[in-house]
Amino acid sequence: MKKYLFLVLILLPVILSAQASYGEISIPGDPIGEEETETTEGTNWGMGGSVGAITIDNQTYSQIRLQPELQVWKFGVGLDIDLIIDAEGKVRKDDWDEWQDYVNKILFLRFAQRNDPFYFKVGSIPDYTLGNGLIFNHYSNMTLYPQVKNVGGYAGINTHLSGLGFEVYTHNLHKNEILAGRVHFQPLAVTNIPLLEKLRVGVNVGTDRDQYAKYEDDDGDNIPDVYDKFPKDKARYLDTDNDGVADNDDIDINGNNILDHPTVNPYVEEQFPGIDNPDLNYELDMDVTPDSATAYTEKDEVLIYSADYQLPLIETERFNLIHYGEIAKIDGYGTGMIFPGFSSKFFIFDARLEFRNFGDQFLPGYFDRQYDQQRAQVKHIEEGGKQYWFLTTKEQTLENVESSLGWFGYLRADLFNIVYAKIAYQDMYGKNEFMGKSLWAGVTVCPSIVPKLQEASVYYAQTNVNYINFKYPRNENANITGRLVYSLSEGANLVGSYREYYTDINNDGRIKGKDEIMETFTFGVEFRF
16 A cells, blocks of 8 residues: 555646646666766756556556656656566556665766766666767666666766866665676866867776676575575575476475485485385485586686776867777786767767777676676576586676787768767687677667658667677677557557567577577556656
8 A cells, every 4th residue: 555655646746737748757778878968057847657558577568657747946756666577467566676676766866967067867877878889888776677677876077177177976875796896087278279179088897796696686695586496595595306396395306106216316215214124115215416516615706907088189069070099908817998989960870980909808888788697597407417507697607708900990871860870890819719709789760751651760789799699699799679659649649669688508609499589578658747
């Protein structure tokens, strides 16, 4: 009952005002990245939401989502209040059983913009880039949304003292696992030297304090819940025959209806002392192969730091050109550099071109849009009749990355506010196989010639691979999203969206089956008034 009262109290002033307002409540799906919406000062009220179906962990639920938004002067706040209802008409308790769940209803709380003297934002951060992107490149704390809701945040200061500024970032205020920081300044601002007075230099750091923390461990037994057969029981975690009885309480671990020999299963000796006495002539199973599940008793941290610069060369109303560079180091691994780099805006295009020089064991944009999915992966191997469960991390892929040279290019076009096309490609070369190729592509169509069709979008990304796999586009390094928006009325749209991420659990190089394809599908009515 409390949750419904909370819902009414929050929504009442917004419903009464019912003024139109458009801001940051949409969920991004662009793998290339989309900049955060710049907002103007003033007072605005608004309400958005949707009614429909959603698939979470391969189960389909009904969903009622309300997203009120309020802006006063430079302050903005948006909420994300959703009721996920199962087939029995019950609200999913996982979204309301802890105090953090109520904090997670904050979609964003914002003051000012990143170029203002003081600014901050708390909540969902759909797109975060640090420096020129060698550490954080369009990272999103909403990758696993809505299954995982992160209330992250950043705050910063920009001063007039030689352009000195600071910024700090966290992907989740509760956990503070993925963190970033930046200091920037303009060392030649007081010299009035043409061009050079605008030179901006920055120092950046980014870290994931525990990559294994992607997976919860509710009972604290150091076995991730994702393969802990008894996630609420600290003393039990294996069940080889899946009979509901833990291996350390089972007299027939492999489920072949033959009593295990006490030398391979001590629990049998506890229950039936001396049963292996030859005089008793009991048939006992010596071929017992219990599952193996790796425990993680220590955190696995990854740390990256960099230095960058930006130098505006041409700044006019129709054309601008910026020169930039950056060098980064992954602690304990390799170094990478961007030099030279150029970005430009002209006519209908937004373009970027840079030369990249990466050493052994270095990946650019380590914290990218897919990082929350890739930071750790579940692996399941069957060998000799025995099953092994363990985790791998993105950091471990660095060991096989070899030095490379090459180019990164990016082009985005706005065709008469009807078609928005985006493509980016990285092509790196080295001595042997290396994970130096990436492809991002997306098309959004807003076709005015098709009555009531507001938007049709599709996005695809395949990043940090040895080669772009067009034969099997579904792979661990890929994701795809799509979205359709159909207008029902002035304030309501019929919206369908779909997302896929992949995990090759059995290491066969193919993605298939519901265990290896993580899907999120939503379909319903999105409204705003």
